[in-house]
Amino acid sequence: MNRLKNGLQYLLLTGVAVLLLFPLLLGFWASLLPTKEIAAGRFLATNLSWHNYEQALLTTPLIRYLANSLVTAGLITFGQLLLCTLAADAFVFSDLHYKKQLFAVFLVTMMLPFEAQIIPNFQTIKAFGWLDHYAGLTVPFFTSAFGVFMLRQAFLQLPADLVRFGQYLGLSQLQFLWKIVVPYSRSMLVTFGLYTFLTQWNQYLWPLITTFSDDYRPVQVGLKQLQSEDTFANWGMLMATAMIVLVPTLVLLICGQKFFKHNLNAGGTKG
Amino acid sequence: MSIRLTNVSKGFEHTQVLSDISVTIAPGEFFVMVGPSGSGKSTLLRIIAGLTSVTAGQIYFDEREVTALPPKERNLSMVFQNYALLPFMNVAQNVRFGLDNQQLSANEKNKRVDWALDLVHLSGLRDRKPKALSGGQQQRVSLARALAAKTPLVLMDEPLSNLDAQLRAEMRAEIIRLHREIGMTLIYVTHDQVEAMTMGDRILVLDAEQIQQLGTPLELYNHPANEFVAKFIGTPEMNIVPITVNEHNQFSLGTEFAAQQAVPVPFALPAGHYHLGIRPEQLVPLAAAGTAALPATVADVQQLGNDTLIFSDCNGQQLVSRIPQQFEVAVGSRLQLAVPPQKGAWHLFDAQTGAAIKEGVADGGR
Numbered sequence: 001m002n003r004l005k006n007g008l009q010y011l012l013l014t015g016v017a018v019l020l021l022f023p024l025l026l027g028f029w030a031s032l033l034p035t036k037e038i039a040a041g042r043f044l045a046t047n048l049s050w051h052n053y054e055q056a057l058l059t060t061p062l063i064r065y066l067a068n069s070l071v072t073a074g075l076i077t078f079g080q081l082l083l084c085t086l087a088a089d090a091f092v093f094s095d096l097h098y099k100k101q102l103f104a105v106f107l108v109t110m111m112l113p114f115e116a117q118i119i120p121n122f123q124t125i126k127a128f129g130w131l132d133h134y135a136g137l138t139v140p141f142f143t144s145a146f147g148v149f150m151l152r153q154a155f156l157q158l159p160a161d162l163v164r165f166g167q168y169l170g171l172s173q174l175q176f177l178w179k180i181v182v183p184y185s186r187s188m189l190v191t192f193g194l195y196t197f198l199t200q201w202n203q204y205l206w207p208l209i210t211t212f213s214d215d216y217r218p219v220q221v222g223l224k225q226l227q228s229e230d231t232f233a234n235w236g237m238l239m240a241t242a243m244i245v246l247v248p249t250l251v252l253l254i255c256g257q258k259f260f261k262h263n264l265n266a267g268g269t270k271g
Numbered sequence: 272m273s274i275r276l277t278n279v280s281k282g283f284e285h286t287q288v289l290s291d292i293s294v295t296i297a298p299g300e301f302f303v304m305v306g307p308s309g310s311g312k313s314t315l316l317r318i319i320a321g322l323t324s325v326t327a328g329q330i331y332f333d334e335r336e337v338t339a340l341p342p343k344e345r346n347l348s349m350v351f352q353n354y355a356l357l358p359f360m361n362v363a364q365n366v367r368f369g370l371d372n373q374q375l376s377a378n379e380k381n382k383r384v385d386w387a388l389d390l391v392h393l394s395g396l397r398d399r400k401p402k403a404l405s406g407g408q409q410q411r412v413s414l415a416r417a418l419a420a421k422t423p424l425v426l427m428d429e430p431l432s433n434l435d436a437q438l439r440a441e442m443r444a445e446i447i448r449l450h451r452e453i454g455m456t457l458i459y460v461t462h463d464q465v466e467a468m469t470m471g472d473r474i475l476v477l478d479a480e481q482i483q484q485l486g487t488p489l490e491l492y493n494h495p496a497n498e499f500v501a502k503f504i505g506t507p508e509m510n511i512v513p514i515t516v517n518e519h520n521q522f523s524l525g526t527e528f529a530a531q532q533a534v535p536v537p538f539a540l541p542a543g544h545y546h547l548g549i550r551p552e553q554l555v556p557l558a559a560a561g562t563a564a565l566p567a568t569v570a571d572v573q574q575l576g577n578d579t580l581i582f583s584d585c586n587g588q589q590l591v592s593r594i595p596q597q598f599e600v601a602v603g604s605r606l607q608l609a610v611p612p613q614k615g616a617w618h619l620f621d622a623q624t625g626a627a628i629k630e631g632v633a634d635g636g637r
């Protein structure tokens with residue numbers, strides 16, 4: 001009876017997994033096929049090769065796009081980790097008056113959708129001359145209310161006796177942050193860093209409107225660019241580029257799985 | 272190091288916690304501060320540590336005023352209730368971290384760590400993370416961290432309250448041994464009167480913002496300064512009942528004199544209303560009915576193996592007796608509880624204020 005129930009559950013899960021993975025698998029399959037076969041609709045062809053990947057890497061600016069994305073997402077992740085940590089530290093450990101009220105006001109900005117900020121942000125960036133530049137791609141994202149919220153929750157878990165111990169040792173606020181709080185909350189910080197990197201890697205709208213050249217264009221926009229250029233009909237190669245773009249995210253997701261499972265659940269029930 | 276507090280007061284925004292606390296602690300003393308939850312023990316300890324400021328008053332360490340100094344300039348170390356170990360460091364690193372604020376050579380630090388771990392018998396576990404240790408072992412690490420600093424003053428805030436009874440007894444002996452070996456001044460906070468009685472050279476009982484009494488364990492037990500201390504020290508609690516004494520040196524339970532239950536007072540006592548305290552072990556049943564006895568009905572019996580506790584009812588007053596042997600008695604049966612003949616077993620308190628009535632001063636209740 002139990003066995004049957006288990007079997008059914010697995011069947012259902014497998015079904016859902018196949019359904020979800022189907023586009024990915026189809027894409028991967030197509031990336032191995034010559035474009036000719038795809039165009040002719042012969043998906044069951046058997047002359048598979050890595051030729052599309054070779055072409056993607058050699059004839060398109062894909063590597064440049066990847067590098068741009070890496071720099072952009074990396075800088076933003078670093079910036080958010082730094083600034084959100086400092087902000088959360090102030091909201092939790094400083095002697096600031098009206099900390100709670102200030103934090104509530106701060107959180108309200110989280111409710112403001114990014115779409116509503118695009119136009120003013122664009123104008124600011126333009127005024128700074130940061131269009132089509134890493135600065136324009138990264139600086140507007142150096143902090144997030146979500147990040148401060150998440151880290152504040154994590155810092156609040158620090159036992160009161162540890163705070164007193166830090167005080168007893170005579171640590172300054174920054175020393176306390178660096179020697180005790182950060183290592184204590186490192187699994188949350190790693191989770192937050194991975195999460196930020198993944199979200200930023202997949203950013204589309206903002207880079208689309210603020211980058212105009214391959215020098216700064218990140219992959220997601222780059223893919224679109226490739227599609228709209230002369231490579232338009234080269235489906236096999238496009239699929240190959242899409243697969244390559246996926247790799248870093250997959251690697252991060254797999255490496256970070258244990259952190260995500262642990263911390264996002266914890267945040268969900270506690271916060 | 273000696274510690275002297277003069278007229279220390281502490282209030283938070285809406286509450287006054289300590290008022291006018293003055294006390295001197297001798298060098299090398301094992302000094303226990305005890306009191307019920309919320310009585311301000313931790314606050315007083317943190318004031319001594321420099322973690323909390325005072326509202327008024329001064330603190331002197333060896334006649335040097337430290338009232339405004341931060342903890343690290345007071346040359347003391349602390350052991351916390353929840354251990355305050357760093358989970359990302361192993362045992363040895365944790366102990367070493369406690370030396371971070373001292374100007375010592377790396378070599379000296381290593382020596383101190385080895386010495387302290389040896390002292391608490393944890394050398395074998397130096398590479399373990401705190402998570403992989405039992406509660407008792409974690410508290411040993413925390414002790415080692417405090418001792419490694421070799422400060423002349425160590426403060427402990429309920430260090431054993433998270434441990435189970437058996438470990439607690441073991442660690443109690445451990446702390447007493449460490450104090451004896453090292454000889455530092457030790458200020459120890461607890462809400463457990465057994466800990467206080469068994470560990471302290473002197474005990475300070477804190478309640479209602481004030482020092483209720485300060486003295487050795489036996490002084491507190493034998494001569495409680497007021498009803499609060501009388502009830503707080505000793506298990507089971509001291510019996511305290513209102514009595515009325517008449518002109519013929521007789522008394523009866525209750526606030527009215529009841530002639531048919533009158534029992535003679537074994538010493539001269541002015542007429543009036545008092546609260547009488549008698550320790551449970553001093554209130555034992557008589558073998559045969561006598562004159563100096565209180566008739567009572569047994570309400571409950573607890574056999575502890577070595578002791579027997581008898582809960583009885585006498586004229587509506589609940590009394591408890593402790594007999595140092597196994598004693599068979601049926602619930603509901605009648606007993607004669609002997610009134611202790613020796614004066615020392617009588618603890619008399621002012622019926623209004625609850626303060627102990629001392630010899631000579633005793634001009635009777637009102």
Ligand SMILES: Nc1ncnc2c1ncn2[C@@H]1O[C@H](COP(=O)(O)OP(=O)(O)OP(=O)(O)O)[C@@H](O)[C@H]1O
Pocket residue numbers: 283284286288306307308309310311312313314315462
């Ligand atoms: N930072 C603070 N702000 C406001 N009130 C406080 C603060 N710290 C302590 N108090 C109050 O002071 C009183 C004494 O607290 P304290 O922690 O010293 O008690 P305690 O005797 O150690 O009790 P326990 O046995 O529960 O640890 C309590 O009423 C507490 O609510």
Ligand SMILES: [Mg+2]
Pocket residue numbers: 312313314428
């Ligand atoms: Mg306390």
